Amino acid sequence: MTQTPLNPPRAAARWARYVRRLVAVSVLVYLPFLLTERQIFGYALSNMQLLNIGLSQVNLMLITMLGALSLNYLTGSAGLISIGHAAFYAVGAMTAAMTGSQWGWPFPVVLVAAAISGAAAGLLAGLPSLRVRGIYFVLSTFALHYIVVFVFMEYQYKFFDVVGVPYKAAELGNWALNTPVRWYFFLLPLTVAIYWLLRNSLRTREGRAMQAMRDHELAATANGIDVRILRLKAFAFSSSIAAVGGALYAYYLTNVTSEFFGIHFAIQFIAMIIIGGMGSLPGAVVGAAVWLLLPSIINGLAAQAGDTTGLLRSILVDHKPQLVQAIFGSLVIVLLIFAPWGITGIVNRLRARLAAWKSGS
Amino acid sequence: MLIQVLLSGIALGSIYGLVALGFAVIFKATDVFNFAQGMLVAFGAYFAVTTINLLGLPFPLAIIAIIAASAALGVIIHAVLIQPLSGRPMLAIIMLTIALSIVMRAVIEIFFGLQGRTLTTPIPTGIFMVGEIRISQLHLVAACVSWVCMAAFFAFFRFTPIGLLMRATADGYEAALVSGINVKVMNRLAWGIGASLAAVGGLFLGQLQIVSTELEHIGLLALPAVVIGGMQSIPGAIVGGLLVGLIEQLAATYISPKSTDIVVYGLLLMILMIRPWGLFGQRELGRV
Amino acid sequence: MTTALDIRDLSVRYASKGLALDGVSLSIPKSGVVALLGANGAGKTTLIRAISGLLSLHGGQIVRGSIEMDGQSVIGVPAHTLVRRGLGQVPEGRLVFKQLSVEENLKVGAAVLPRATERERIDAVYALFPRLLERRTQAAGWLSGGEQQMLALGRALVTQPRLLLVDELSLGLAPLIVSAIYRQLDLVGKTLGAAILVVEQNARLALDFADTAYVLERGRVTLSGPVAEVANSAVVQEAYLGSRKREDEA
Numbered sequence: 015m016t017q018t019p020l021n022p023p024r025a026a027a028r029w030a031r032y033v034r035r036l037v038a039v040s041v042l043v044y045l046p047f048l049l050t051e052r053q054i055f056g057y058a059l060s061n062m063q064l065l066n067i068g069l070s071q072v073n074l075m076l077i078t079m080l081g082a083l084s085l086n087y088l089t090g091s092a093g094l095i096s097i098g099h100a101a102f103y104a105v106g107a108m109t110a111a112m113t114g115s116q117w118g119w120p121f122p123v124v125l126v127a128a129a130i131s132g133a134a135a136g137l138l139a140g141l142p143s144l145r146v147r148g149i150y151f152v153l154s155t156f157a158l159h160y161i162v163v164f165v166f167m168e169y170q171y172k173f174f175d176v177v178g179v180p181y182k183a184a185e186l187g188n189w190a191l192n193t194p195v196r197w198y199f200f201l202l203p204l205t206v207a208i209y210w211l212l213r214n215s216l217r218t219r220e221g222r223a224m225q226a227m228r229d230h231e232l233a234a235t236a237n238g239i240d241v242r243i244l245r246l247k248a249f250a251f252s253s254s255i256a257a258v259g260g261a262l263y264a265y266y267l268t269n270v271t272s273e274f275f276g277i278h279f280a281i282q283f284i285a286m287i288i289i290g291g292m293g294s295l296p297g298a299v300v301g302a303a304v305w306l307l308l309p310s311i312i313n314g315l316a317a318q319a320g321d322t323t324g325l326l327r328s329i330l331v332d333h334k335p336q337l338v339q340a341i342f343g344s345l346v347i348v349l350l351i352f353a354p355w356g357i358t359g360i361v362n363r364l365r366a367r368l369a370a371w372k373s374g375s
Numbered sequence: 376m377l378i379q380v381l382l383s384g385i386a387l388g389s390i391y392g393l394v395a396l397g398f399a400v401i402f403k404a405t406d407v408f409n410f411a412q413g414m415l416v417a418f419g420a421y422f423a424v425t426t427i428n429l430l431g432l433p434f435p436l437a438i439i440a441i442i443a444a445s446a447a448l449g450v451i452i453h454a455v456l457i458q459p460l461s462g463r464p465m466l467a468i469i470m471l472t473i474a475l476s477i478v479m480r481a482v483i484e485i486f487f488g489l490q491g492r493t494l495t496t497p498i499p500t501g502i503f504m505v506g507e508i509r510i511s512q513l514h515l516v517a518a519c520v521s522w523v524c525m526a527a528f529f530a531f532f533r534f535t536p537i538g539l540l541m542r543a544t545a546d547g548y549e550a551a552l553v554s555g556i557n558v559k560v561m562n563r564l565a566w567g568i569g570a571s572l573a574a575v576g577g578l579f580l581g582q583l584q585i586v587s588t589e590l591e592h593i594g595l596l597a598l599p600a601v602v603i604g605g606m607q608s609i610p611g612a613i614v615g616g617l618l619v620g621l622i623e624q625l626a627a628t629y630i631s632p633k634s635t636d637i638v639v640y641g642l643l644l645m646i647l648m649i650r651p652w653g654l655f656g657q658r659e660l661g662r663v
Numbered sequence: 664m665t666t667a668l669d670i671r672d673l674s675v676r677y678a679s680k681g682l683a684l685d686g687v688s689l690s691i692p693k694s695g696v697v698a699l700l701g702a703n704g705a706g707k708t709t710l711i712r713a714i715s716g717l718l719s720l721h722g723g724q725i726v727r728g729s730i731e732m733d734g735q736s737v738i739g740v741p742a743h744t745l746v747r748r749g750l751g752q753v754p755e756g757r758l759v760f761k762q763l764s765v766e767e768n769l770k771v772g773a774a775v776l777p778r779a780t781e782r783e784r785i786d787a788v789y790a791l792f793p794r795l796l797e798r799r800t801q802a803a804g805w806l807s808g809g810e811q812q813m814l815a816l817g818r819a820l821v822t823q824p825r826l827l828l829v830d831e832l833s834l835g836l837a838p839l840i841v842s843a844i845y846r847q848l849d850l851v852g853k854t855l856g857a858a859i860l861v862v863e864q865n866a867r868l869a870l871d872f873a874d875t876a877y878v879l880e881r882g883r884v885t886l887s888g889p890v891a892e893v894a895n896s897a898v899v900q901e902a903y904l905g906s907r908k909r910e911d912e913a
Contacts, residue, residue, distance in 0.1 A: 095466055097473075142648060149408055149465055150651045153602060153643065160640040167633070281473055288470060336481040343477035350471050351459050536774065543760045543771045550758035552717060554818060555746030555775045 045072070046198045067310045069194040075306035076201040077266060080208060080259035082286045082298035084252040087212045090293030091224050092248040094143060095152050098159025100280035102253045104166045105135045106260025107270055111169070111179045114265070121184045121191075121265070125258055132257020133250040135162070140249030144242055159280055167272035178271040181264050197266065208255055213295055215251065220244060285346045291356025300357050304345075309338045378508055380628045381621065386514035387583075388620020389521035390576050392613040395600040396525055397572030399612035402601070403545040404565030407457055408465065410472040414479040415570050416594030419445055419577025420586040421483055424494050434497045441578060442571045449570025450563045457566070458559070480588050491585035498582065517579040524575055525613055528568070532609070541565065573597075596623070599643040605656025614655065666731075667693045667826045667858030668714070673728035675706075675713050675882075683709045683723065685882040691826070691858045691875075698869035698890070699862045700903060701879035707862045708755055710879070711830050714860075715752050716742035732826055747775050751824030755831045755862075757815040761804030765795050765814055768803050772818035788817035791847055809840035816844065823855055830862045841865075845872055866903035870894045878903075 048054055049069040085099045106128040114124040142154040170179050184191040191197050215221050224244045264270045282305065287293075290301025312334050353360050398412045409415075422444050426437035456475060460468050499512040532538040544551040544561040551558050573594065580593055596619050597612075604615025619639055626638040646653065668691040675684040684706045691697045701707050712718045714730055714737065730737050737745055760768050769788055773781040789796040792813040798806060803814055812832060819827060829848070833841040845868060852859050863869035870876060876893040878886040886893055893899055 142644075145648055146651050149469070150602075150647055152466065152469065153598070154647045157599070157640040157644040157647070160636050161644070164634075164637040278477075281477065284470060285474060285477070288474075333481075333485045336484045338481075340478050340481035340485070343474045343481065346474035347456065347471060347478070350467055350474070351456070354463070354467060536770075539763075539767060539770060540774060543763060543767075546760040546762050547758055549717065549720060549754070550760055551771075552720070552742040553715065553746075553752045553754050553758060554771050555743045555822070556771065557741075557743045559741075 042202060046195045050195060067306070069198060071306055071310060073194055073197045073201055073266065075302050076198075076205045077259055077262045078282075078286075078305065079205055079299060079302035080262070081256050081283050082290070082302045083205075083209060083212060083295060084255040084259070085283050086287045086290070086293060086295060086298040086301075087216070087255075088248060088252040089287065090295070091216055091221060092143075092245040094140070094245065094249065095284075096139070096155040096249075096252075097152055097284060098139075098155040098157075098162070098277070098280050099256060099283045100275045100277075101139075101159040101162035102132050102135060102256035103260030103263060103279070104162050104272070104275040105132055105253075106257030106262075107179070107264035107275070108166050108169055109257065110181065110261035110264050111173075114261075115179065115181055116173065118182075120187075122186060124265075125261055128257045128261035129254040132254035132260075135257065136250040136253025137246060139253065140246045143245055143249070156277075159277060163272055163275050166275060170272055176271075178269040179264070180269050181267075183268075184265040191265075201262070208258075209295060209299075212251075212255070216295075220247075224248060282342075285342055287356075288346050288354075289342075289349060289356055291358035292354075294356075294358055297356050297358040304357070305342070308342060309334070312338050312341070376508070380624050382508070382510065383514060384621035384624035385617065386511070386518040386620070387624060388617035389518040389525075390579050390616075391596055391600050391620050392616025393521040393524055394573050394576040394594055395597040395604070395612040395616040395619075396528065396609065397569035397576075398597045398601050399604075399606070399609055400528075400565050400572070401569035402606060403609070404541065405453070405457060405461075405562050406465065407472065408469050409569065410469060410595075410598075411452070411476040411479065412569070412573055412597055413591035413594030414476040414483075414588075415445065415449070415573035416577040416580060416597075417483065417586075417588055417590040418448065418479065419574025420494060420581030420590050421487060421577075422574060423496070423578045423581055424487075424492050424586050427496055428492075428494065438578075441574055445574030446567035446571040449566035449568070452570070453563050453566035458562070476591065480591065483588055489587075491587035491589075494578075494581045494586050496578075496582060500582075513579075513582060517583070520575070520579070524572065528572070529609075537564070596639065599639050601653075602643055602651075603646050603653055605653030607657070608653065608655040611653055611655030615653070666690050667695070667733060668860065669729075669731045669734075670710075670714075671729045673710075673713060673730060674726045675709055675718065676724050676726050677709075678722045678724075682726070683882055684713070686728070687879070687882070687884050689877055689884065689887070691860055693825075693858055694852075694856045695875065696852060696859045696861065696873045698866075698873035698876040699860060699879060700864075700866050700869060700876060700899070702902075703864070704881075705879040706882040707879055708830060709882075711752070711754075711828050711860075711862060715750060715828060716740060716745055743775075746822065746824075749822075749825035751819035751822055751827045751857075753812075753815045753819050753827070753829045753832065755834070757811045759803040759806075759811050759814050759818070762802055764800050764802055765806070766799045768814055768818055769795075769821055772821040775822055784821045784823070788821055791820070791851065792817055809836050809844070812836060812840075812844060813847075816848065820851055820855075823857075825855075825857055827852070827857050827859045828862075829859060831864065832861070833863060833865045833868055841868065848872075866899065 046069050049067065049072065081099060081103060084102075085096065088094055088096060109128045109131040110124050113119040113127045114121065119127065139155065139158050143151050146154065174180065186200070189196070191200055216225065224241065260275075263274075267274075286301030286305050287298055288301070289304050290299065291297025316334055349356060355362075394412065394416055397415075398409055401407055401409050401412075419441060422441045423437070426432045426440045427434065430437075432440065452475065456471060457468065460471060498516050501512050502509050503512065504510070532542060540551075540556050541561050541564065543554070544556055544558055548558065551561070576594065577590060580590055584590065584593070597616065600615035600619040601612045602615070603618060604611030604613070622638060622642065623635045626635045630638065668689070670687060670689045673684055673687045674682055676682050687706070687710065689697070689699075689710075699707050699710065709718075709723060712721060712723060713725060714732075716737065718725065725738055732745070732748065732750060735748070737748075737750075760771060763771070766785070769785045770781070773784055776784060789799070794810055795813055795817060798810060803811060806814065816829075816832075832844060832848075836844075848859070849872065851857070861869050861873060870890050870893070873890050875888065876886075876890050877884050878893065878899060886896060886898060
């Protein structure tokens with residue numbers, strides 16, 4: 015029996031992990047300053063070099079990432095697809111309006127209230143899954159989305175006006191979130207914490223059971239685990255996070271209308287998780303990042319193409335949002351046809367091939 | 376007046392029925408829940424604006440061009456996007472059609488801009504009176520044409536040899552293969568028909584409203600129509616369309632114009648919970 | 664060309680399940696009748712699917728080997744083209760068009776024919792199976808099992824195929840009906856001069872009907888030859904025919 019020398023490679027691997035984490039944390043901490051001052055160690059950086067990204071876009075990405083994470087958590091664990099996920103953002107925004115703008119509760123409490131109302135809404139939205147599955151369930155989420163947005167619209171017109179629902183400035187105690195940098199240092203740890211929370215939830219016995227039984231209902235019932243209750247729990251959890259995202263969205267933008275939560279916003283989330291990789295948390299991160307990067311890159315290209323005329327100019331300069339949508343949609347289509355497991359799936363496969371190539375033949 | 380509301384409900388419902396019929400044909404033939412049907416309606420309206428108003432083609436020629444262009448679009452969508460994904464889970468294909476609608480919307484907005492356009496056709500837009508009731512000529516023509524189209528399709532489906540082959544393919548895919556039916560051609564045909572029916576709907580809706588990408592939203596009413604009527608049922612789709620049209624008009628008049636969405640989609644939700652296979656559908660054995 | 668069907672060294676794999684057929688060779692002479700025997704899961708239906716082009720529908724893939732019908736390869740040829748080339752199939756489970764009437768089912772089968780011959784071919788099927796004539800306007804889904812089997816067979820025969828594949832004809836049917844159908848099949852086969860491949864779990868029936876037999880076990884041909892030989896072999900006697908040899912051996 016040979017004893018494999020465990021210590022040297024193991025210790026080296028551990029060190030490598032620590033170093034990687036240190037680098038990642040440093041980058042993340044330095045990022046906001048990089049983006050606001052547009053220089054690194056004294057060297058000024060052009061817009062294109064920074065991919066034309068500003069800190070407020072990164073903040074919006076973090077807020078949207080909550081939606082993508084929660085949606086991917088739902089699909090990955092419970093195997094349920096919710097087309098109307100943006101509805102929970104609306105629920106959060108509405109709760110924030112009621113508790114924050116109308117009743118004057120402090121910001122952190124508003125967030126908690128949003129989480130609770132989101133969970134309740136998620137529970138309700140998940141109820142159809144007890145009765146129908148598959149396409150019919152997807153349709154129920156579609157219908158619910160319209161209903162929720164209608165309720166928001168009625169609320170907006172009844173208590174506020176056409177211009178929108180206003181939100182007070184967000185503050186944690188005495189520390190006001192009034193600059194993008196402050197928002198960043200609030201949102202980043204929050205997103206990381208939620209990512210961690212979701213990941214751990216997937217690793218519990220319940221989480222694992224749910225995933226394993228996700229597609230095999232009969233096996234689940236035979237094992238005595240009530241998968242249906244677990245699914246409702248997953249839905250409630252996912253929706254509460256999305257509602258928090260919605261509240262943050264509202265506070266960040268300081269004013270929202272019901273149009274912000276239309277079906278197109280909901281579809282963005284689906285597109286994000288398909289591009290990133292359905293059912294996986296890293297996939298949500300990648301998807302949200304792509305969603306952030308694409309408009310910025312297009313904007314950058316448009317700035318460079320300042321002198322072109324005709325159709326190209328029309329597309330690049332006058333119709334930037336449309337071009338972004340066209341590329342976004344085409345990316346989803348291409349991935350669905352050729353790589354339905356998304357970008358993270360592609361990366362994983364490449365990694366596996368690389369590992370096989372290194373160790374084997 | 377109630378009669379008034381019912382009449383416009385029937386008129387609009389006939390158009391919705393036509394679009395829903397196109398949707399049902401695609402679904403029955405290829406098992407695809409085509410979320411892009413709404414955009415196909417919008418495309419039809421834009422084809423109309425282009426051929427009739429921008430290019431100035433004579434009306435009959437324009438109609439032929441619209442139908443041909445939309446049928447071609449349907450066939451291309453099937454060949455390029457749907458066929459490569461055959462055998463994949465239904466949800467993946469649904470997302471594909473959703474992504475397709477995103478791309479279609481962006482393309483229209485790039486080429487035509489965001490402003491709505493008016494569609495003017497030789498179809499009369501006046502009103503004539505029957506007693507105290509005002510009847511819009513446009514509504515009347517739209518309803519009649521829709522019914523003619525639906526009847527024509529029905530006749531095609533039931534009485535022609537190709538219609539027989541389409542029915543057979545929808546009845547059993549493997550059985551069709553075994554019997555020598557060129558299933559690929561059948562599927563393309565279904566998509567061509569589904570798209571052109573949507574385009575005709577777009578022609579009328581584009582005149583009743585403004586031609587803009589918001590027509591997608593109206594076209595998507597075909598979804599609740601088909602589900603309420605029964606997804607696998609051709610007559611069900613038509614009845615569903617009529618119901619949605621009537622309910623929409625009743626809600627708009629007696630509740631509020633903004634309430635139509637919630638009433639229709641609320642009804643959809645109820646049907647999904649109580650009788651998911653729709654009014655005319657058949658309960659499938661096992662889990663729905 | 665004396666063979667209607669010639670399969671050489673065929674290996675087929677399903678997506679995640681390994682080889683379903685491993686180096687199978689089989690041939691059917693023109694006007695010959697071949698029985699394919701084997702237990703459930705031996706690969707009989709896989710072989711039928713490989714011939715008729717339905718393999719990819721079920722997630723299967725030909726890894727090696729050749730299949731020729733009348734000297735022409737059929738691999739990669741779409742199913743409907745094969746029907747035009749003279750292939751007929753009565754699939755496992757019948758697969759009639761449940762919502763179409765009997766007459767419409769037959770019309771679908773006749774769709775590949777020139778219009779002029781359609782009526783006489785359909786009438787010929789009715790002559791063969793008078794029960795179908797009685798039920799011509801009824802929806803196929805309402806027919807009894809035996810009648811559906813007749814319909815499936817009739818639908819395939821309408822085109823007067825040169826090669827007919829019959830998969831599990833007897834499944835779920837009463838013995839009397841099955842014998843009656845086999846008698847008609849025999850008659851038709853001889854009249855048309857068609858080559859017939861019969862897949863059957865009911866070995867006795869198949870062996871009565873065929874000239875040659877193959878036995879498939881776990882994807883491999885373990886026995887083949889003239890029917891008399893195969894029927895008398897110990898293996899077949901024991902496994903498929905319910906051997907009485909043990910009792911005879913004193």
